[in-house]
Amino acid sequence: MSRIVADVHPGPGRRTRWIIIGVIGLLFLVPVVAMIEFTLRKGLGGGYDLSRWIAVFSGGLGPEYKPIFTGLGNSLLLAVVTVAVMLVLLVPTMVLVRIQFPKLQRMLEFVCLVPITIPAIVLVVGLAPVYSVIARLFGSGVWTLAFAYGVIVLPYAYRAIQTNLAAVDVVTLSEAARSLGAGWLTILFRVIVPNLRRGLLAASFISVAVVLGEFTIAALLNRVNLQTALVVVNKADPFVAVIFALLALAFAFVLLIAIGRIGGRPHSSHRSKKAPA
Amino acid sequence: MTLSISRPAPAPAEARSPGSRVELRSIVKEFAGGHRGLDGIDLAIEPGEFVALLGPSGCGKTTALRVLAGLEAATSGTVLIDDADVSRLPARKRDIGMVFQSYSLFPHLTALANVEFGLRMRKVDGDERRLRAGNALEMVGLGSFGGRYAHELSGGQQQRVALARALVTEPRVLLLDEPLSALDARVRVQLRDEIRRIQQDFGITTLFVTHDQEEALAVADRVAVMRAGTIEQIGAPEDLYARAATPFVAEFVGLSNRLRATVEGGWAEFCGVRLPLLDPATPDGEAIVFVRPEDIRFAAAGVPVDVVSTSFLGAFRRTAVALEDGTVLSVQHAAGFVPEVDARLHVEFDPAPVTVKPWES
Structure with missing residues (x-):
């Protein structure tokens, strides 16, 4: 059978695959290695040491680096609020469309994917007047950026949840729960959400990664987040700015690996016994 | 409860x-x-x-x-x-x-x-x-x-x-x-x-x-x-x-042979055989009559047929036979009797009431 499948879908050979991975890996590795090398430079005298890394991890940074920690705090807060906005708005909408209004499926997909086609700079032009209203309603706290971020993470979050949703027969499960006496909230929280765990985790992680890497909207709306803080600090001490950029990159990388592992893991179970018919 | x-x-x-x-x-x-x-x-x-x-x-x-x-x-x-x-x-x-x-x-x-x-x-x-x-x-x-x-x-x-x-x-x-x-x-x-x-x-x-x-x-x-x-x-x-009330039921529930017949006075007639209708109010004229395979049996005399094929189905056997006008019927009978293909045999029909539907050319 596997041979038939292989015949039908001929993939690249083992060597070709390694070459592709090697070339792409090199492409990504060069700037990362260059950044690391840059942070290890001693100064104009030449040579390398770990003094800047030690200073970052031992808390030996002066008050001029405070914007980075403020930005990091803001970004983490934004990540949490963005994930909350995304989960509260997107998940019930997607489930509702799936169960009750399947004809709206394409429309929802289109709406969710639109933000990926609009450059952030264009988005900000549209968001500026919206944010004057938001400022009146909710104040100008940095967390309000999460409304905008909720929009930019939509395409990624939608895809992650949709993939999971397509693999679960939510219509039948919800009907079974209804026939057993469950109301809609019970169905959502006790039947559907537990079965969308992988999709929701993936959507949350990818949202966090997007928020931590966001610069344009925060900069143009005059808010401080990790990326804008790095730009500020970069002007005074590019070495430390690059260290934090590397750390943010490593964090995003870990998140993506986690998403991959969640997606690839079989359904949770204590055993894996498949009984005969 | x-x-x-x-x-x-x-x-x-x-x-x-x-x-x-x-x-x-x-x-x-x-x-x-x-x-x-x-x-x-x-x-x-x-x-x-x-x-x-x-x-x-x-x-x-x-x-x-x-x-x-x-x-x-x-x-x-x-x-x-x-x-x-x-x-x-x-x-x-x-x-x-x-x-x-x-x-x-x-x-x-x-x-x-x-x-x-x-x-x-x-x-x-x-x-x-x-x-x-x-x-x-x-x-x-x-x-x-x-x-x-x-x-x-x-x-x-x-x-x-x-x-x-x-x-x-x-x-x-x-x-x-x-x-x-x-x-x-x-x-x-x-x-x-x-x-x-x-x-x-x-x-x-x-x-x-x-x-x-x-x-x-x-x-x-x-x-x-x-x-x-x-x-x-x-x-x-x-x-x-x-007693299928309609031709649809007769066709959908169980196997039925479809035979062209003439309906007259609550009876269907075909190949010299007369069978009562389930619905005697059926109007006279040309019709399709539905007969179950188990309501047809091989006999020493009756309607002549030629054996087309025969299949063993475990507890019984089903044999396809052709009437002289070419219509093929399915006959269900005991598994012990194995008709030879192309043999000339005779069948007779149980006089059970049958379902009909008007003939639509």
């Missing part, structure tokens, strides 16, 4: 309640675009009765069941359970147990937790809930499988758990929406008989939707044959088979 699932053994017959009476009155279901899924069906199911809705795909049988379950709203008509109008009651309040065609166990819960779900919704306390759920699993022969997840169970086992889950809340009505269609033949028959046993043990009013006539005839007290949103005929399996 005394569906005592807290005890694996059913209650004695005299202690059992007779179940609920279910009635669908003039149910119409119109879908978007004006298509009528149900065209004014009337169906009454007596307490404790097992009724099968049988029909081809798209005939409206599942829609009828979903309307009864409250999963679809009827465009018009009334759904009554124990003479109370439940038409506007949401599914969760109808107290109906349902087993679906596709596997519907909650994948994140164990078999036991699945069965407990309905009891949780009814706020049954922990110990009693576990006891009743465990007993329900015992009832379907899966007492030791409570800790397994759906993906660790076979299709037949999943449907058994779904059956236990549907019954554990002691519902007024049990609805089965083609629960066997995804299973292999052996498990189908096994589970079919098990469903019937449990239904009879507990006397629960049951509506069973299927497109498999053998399944319907084997388990149901009465079978309703549906076509294009209406019920063509409803009756005991034996009646339905022997």
